[in-house]
Amino acid sequence: MGTDVALFVTCLVDQLAPDAGVAAVRLLEAAGCTVAFPEAQSCCGQPALNTGEPEAAAVLARHFVEVFEPYAAVVTPSGSCAAMVHHWYPRILEGRWAERAEAIAARTYELTSFLVDRLGAAEDIARAAPLGDGVTVTVHDACHGLRVLGLKTSGRRLLEAAGATVVEMAEPEQCCGFGGTFAAKHGEISAPMADDKLAQAAATGAAYLAACDSGCLLHLAGRRRRTGQGPEPVHVAELLGRALPVGDQR
Amino acid sequence: MSLPAETAASLSLADRARRAIGDTNLQTALAKVTAALGAEGTAARTDPDMVERRRRGAAIRREVLDDLDGWLDRLQAKLESLGITVHRAAGPDEARRIVLEIARAEGVKLAVKSKSMATEEVHLNAALEADGIEVVETDLGEYIIQLAHEMPSHIIAPAVHKTVPQVAQLFTETAGRPLPDDRTALCAFARERLRSKFLAAEMGITGANFVTADTGTIVLVTNEGNGRMCTSLPRVHVAVMPVEKVLPRFADLGVMLPLLTRTATGQRLSTYVSMITGPRRPGETDGPERLHVVFLDHNRRSLLGTPYQEMLCCIRCGACLNVCPVYRRIGGHAYDAVYSGPMGAVLTPLLSGGSEGRDLPDASSLCGACSEVCPVGIPLADLLVRLRADLRTPGPAVPPAPPWPGHQADPGAPVGFPGDAPGRPSDAKPGARAARRLGFGAWARLWASPAGYRLSAAAARRLGRVAPPALIRHTPLVRGWGEGRDIPLPAPRSFRQRLAARREDGW
Amino acid sequence: MSGALSAKFAEVLAAVGGRAHGPLPVDEALELLVTLARERAGGGAVAVSTGDPVVHKLGVAERLAGAGLDVLTPDDVFWRERLADAGVGITGAVAAAAASGSVAVACGPGAPRATSLVPPAHICLVLAGTMVEDLAEALGRLLPEPDSGALPSNLVWISGPSRSADLELVLTVGVHGPGSVDVIVVEG
Numbered sequence: 001m002g003t004d005v006a007l008f009v010t011c012l013v014d015q016l017a018p019d020a021g022v023a024a025v026r027l028l029e030a031a032g033c034t035v036a037f038p039e040a041q042s043c044c045g046q047p048a049l050n051t052g053e054p055e056a057a058a059v060l061a062r063h064f065v066e067v068f069e070p071y072a073a074v075v076t077p078s079g080s081c082a083a084m085v086h087h088w089y090p091r092i093l094e095g096r097w098a099e100r101a102e103a104i105a106a107r108t109y110e111l112t113s114f115l116v117d118r119l120g121a122a123e124d125i126a127r128a129a130p131l132g133d134g135v136t137v138t139v140h141d142a143c144h145g146l147r148v149l150g151l152k153t154s155g156r157r158l159l160e161a162a163g164a165t166v167v168e169m170a171e172p173e174q175c176c177g178f179g180g181t182f183a184a185k186h187g188e189i190s191a192p193m194a195d196d197k198l199a200q201a202a203a204t205g206a207a208y209l210a211a212c213d214s215g216c217l218l219h220l221a222g223r224r225r226r227t228g229q230g231p232e233p234v235h236v237a238e239l240l241g242r243a244l245p246v247g248d249q250r
Numbered sequence: 251m252s253l254p255a256e257t258a259a260s261l262s263l264a265d266r267a268r269r270a271i272g273d274t275n276l277q278t279a280l281a282k283v284t285a286a287l288g289a290e291g292t293a294a295r296t297d298p299d300m301v302e303r304r305r306r307g308a309a310i311r312r313e314v315l316d317d318l319d320g321w322l323d324r325l326q327a328k329l330e331s332l333g334i335t336v337h338r339a340a341g342p343d344e345a346r347r348i349v350l351e352i353a354r355a356e357g358v359k360l361a362v363k364s365k366s367m368a369t370e371e372v373h374l375n376a377a378l379e380a381d382g383i384e385v386v387e388t389d390l391g392e393y394i395i396q397l398a399h400e401m402p403s404h405i406i407a408p409a410v411h412k413t414v415p416q417v418a419q420l421f422t423e424t425a426g427r428p429l430p431d432d433r434t435a436l437c438a439f440a441r442e443r444l445r446s447k448f449l450a451a452e453m454g455i456t457g458a459n460f461v462t463a464d465t466g467t468i469v470l471v472t473n474e475g476n477g478r479m480c481t482s483l484p485r486v487h488v489a490v491m492p493v494e495k496v497l498p499r500f501a502d503l504g505v506m507l508p509l510l511t512r513t514a515t516g517q518r519l520s521t522y523v524s525m526i527t528g529p530r531r532p533g534e535t536d537g538p539e540r541l542h543v544v545f546l547d548h549n550r551r552s553l554l555g556t557p558y559q560e561m562l563c564c565i566r567c568g569a570c571l572n573v574c575p576v577y578r579r580i581g582g583h584a585y586d587a588v589y590s591g592p593m594g595a596v597l598t599p600l601l602s603g604g605s606e607g608r609d610l611p612d613a614s615s616l617c618g619a620c621s622e623v624c625p626v627g628i629p630l631a632d633l634l635v636r637l638r639a640d641l642r643t644p645g646p647a648v649p650p651a652p653p654w655p656g657h658q659a660d661p662g663a664p665v666g667f668p669g670d671a672p673g674r675p676s677d678a679k680p681g682a683r684a685a686r687r688l689g690f691g692a693w694a695r696l697w698a699s700p701a702g703y704r705l706s707a708a709a710a711r712r713l714g715r716v717a718p719p720a721l722i723r724h725t726p727l728v729r730g731w732g733e734g735r736d737i738p739l740p741a742p743r744s745f746r747q748r749l750a751a752r753r754e755d756g757w
Numbered sequence: 758m759s760g761a762l763s764a765k766f767a768e769v770l771a772a773v774g775g776r777a778h779g780p781l782p783v784d785e786a787l788e789l790l791v792t793l794a795r796e797r798a799g800g801g802a803v804a805v806s807t808g809d810p811v812v813h814k815l816g817v818a819e820r821l822a823g824a825g826l827d828v829l830t831p832d833d834v835f836w837r838e839r840l841a842d843a844g845v846g847i848t849g850a851v852a853a854a855a856a857s858g859s860v861a862v863a864c865g866p867g868a869p870r871a872t873s874l875v876p877p878a879h880i881c882l883v884l885a886g887t888m889v890e891d892l893a894e895a896l897g898r899l900l901p902e903p904d905s906g907a908l909p910s911n912l913v914w915i916s917g918p919s920r921s922a923d924l925e926l927v928l929t930v931g932v933h934g935p936g937s938v939d940v941i942v943v944e945g
Contacts, residue, residue: 279925279926286926388933390932391921391923394923407922407923407926408923409923409924412924413925414924433924437921448933465908467908473921473922473932474919474921475874475919475932475933475934478933479933481870482911500896500908501893501896501897504891504892504893504895508891508892518769518858518916519854519857519859519914521773522914522915522919523913524911524912524913525911525913526910526911529910530910531865532866533867534864534866534869535837536837536870536871537864537870537911
């Protein structure tokens, strides 16, 4: 019994952090899914919306709708992109387009939530990608996934099922300072916010700082390379992916 | 060190933020206040007892906004039946003129003020002082910033950025004698100094937390007792009421008051809640002989019927400031506005008709903690996103409201004017704005085409690999990123390329 | 029922720095009042809102004068000036809310606003029968019909002593209003 899903890999992951995308495919397959990758996909449109250009974002929203409409389920390794589809597509599109977007949003899922809540596949993943109990991880709750989609437990569940020890930082729900264009436009505020997050992560003593959003992770990793502070930022999927056997076909 | 208002106005938001982040006293104070009050706001959100109260509070606020003009008319009739004089001020100029005329008519030499953000919004003190009237802020925090000639840095604790030694110095200068770095002594000084003002003042000026339409009751929420002093001792009381403060029913206070106090400070109720229903009555020994209420519009009514109408639900609890990760780092002065934090970033460009705070909506990571904690459910983060779009062109984000029927607006009272306020670092010039719009439009269409995405991504990857880091660092947007972080370079192979090669790669 | 409410009221009021006493029968309440008034007044006058219905009903002013205290009443020609030097102000209340430790003090002829505000201490007498669970209930009782004729020109809900946290967020008590608040709950 396989579930057919289409992967929305996101422009960030495609270009800058492909390991998370590869891991997403392998984890979905380990959970028994057949993963399609519609080649025509590009970007959910957040950068345009956040810069105050909703018309441009709507162009990309309509493209997303057309690309993914044929599929029964859409899965993405980015909480913020899934949140964009759920929360903003119905607001920046109108009439029939908005209805179509709502229908697709209802079957668009963030990766870890899909695996754990939808498929109940935490144990399957754990078997395929055992982390071993020496692995300590602290989790950053990326804002849009948390507040728009209610993501809180699925990433942790996957990690713990796979044997990792999750150590909570003082404020896992505090924004890391990425905010998309905010990070570039207000680097003077964004960087100290990253420092706060990295300091809290460092205080846990964990080896990894995991999240379900590559934007946050790239921002934190970039800051960490400058300051040397904090554990290695890594996508939950990518961390599990490293535990998948090399050369495994299924 | 904190910024006097004149200095703040000449720096950009980014520079003010940098100064704030580098100010260790301020960072300590901010950490303290946001941790303490933020915990209360979050507790108020998650407490099962509060869930129903938040829902009802949100409903009451929206009930008013569905017919704001109607509720104001009903409230005015009720207030007038109690012997209260009601004035309507379309904007700050008119509000100042009204209060000044009352002060002149009453021969006021000294006015005592209880904390009122609305009066700061219209810069009332300056207008009265220019006319030779002494105005004394009596809320301890407001008294401190008045002496320091600064703006409030937090809506609930306006002087939170000041250390005890800094206050001691301020009070020493005022007292003309040395005062110790001791809270009790400093409070005792303030109490004694302000008491003589309370007793001598001819006029008390307050805001209004709520005003109930069915009974005409003005409600003031305070902790120190200065609000009570201002409304008991002087012979005239003027309450400046932003139009959205009207509540339908006296009974609604049972929902709204604990909602406000719990969310703002964790208190079940503030120490004093004054419910004022009319001026002094025959046979009474104290209380104002004359009571005036000024309805303040200042572009609030222009928000009705737009997505920004939601912002008028705000009950000024300050919870959004306390949970905002940006506010926590940069503090209130960096916003250079009367209202700071997320609510200030939304309100300032809207109330000013686009003449102030145009850059504030950009100073947010859109994390949504504000929307989450708001006790009346204002989607603050969404409003910030909308403002980024609606402030693309000069002038206000929304068209001005029609004047009140039959209301003669002050002819010389601009309620907002097109373009940026003089002397402020402006946002992009028209050419740059158009270029941005075209650029994003073109990018979107390019990336909505599969070939366009593939080709442009491939080009960017090649460029990223061959361009020297120094060049990358100076490209706009990328430069901002590169200020504090290493710039991520495109991966050697994109996900698409790796997917295509999965068989060879063996996964 | 009233016992549980009073206990809750006392607990909450204590938590915000006030003190609750009782419920006590009238005579004991008045005896306690004399003791507290003498302590709080510290040699100064005892200001009494004689026009307040509870104060009037209990004969407070007479009792205090009989105990040798310097009683200042609102009909005194120098009320306003002498109030500034009084050591304590005594009022009644029209209601009390246990959930917030609050008393509702109304003004009226012979019951000035300043009695519970200007002196450094405040003692409030409240009838146990007027104590309810919370503010919402109290407001409903005060105003069953929206008719502002029933509302006084000034009704203040007092929950403990005056306070400020404006100096580095540390609490200071007794800033402008009284720093000492006692509530005596009287049976009936």
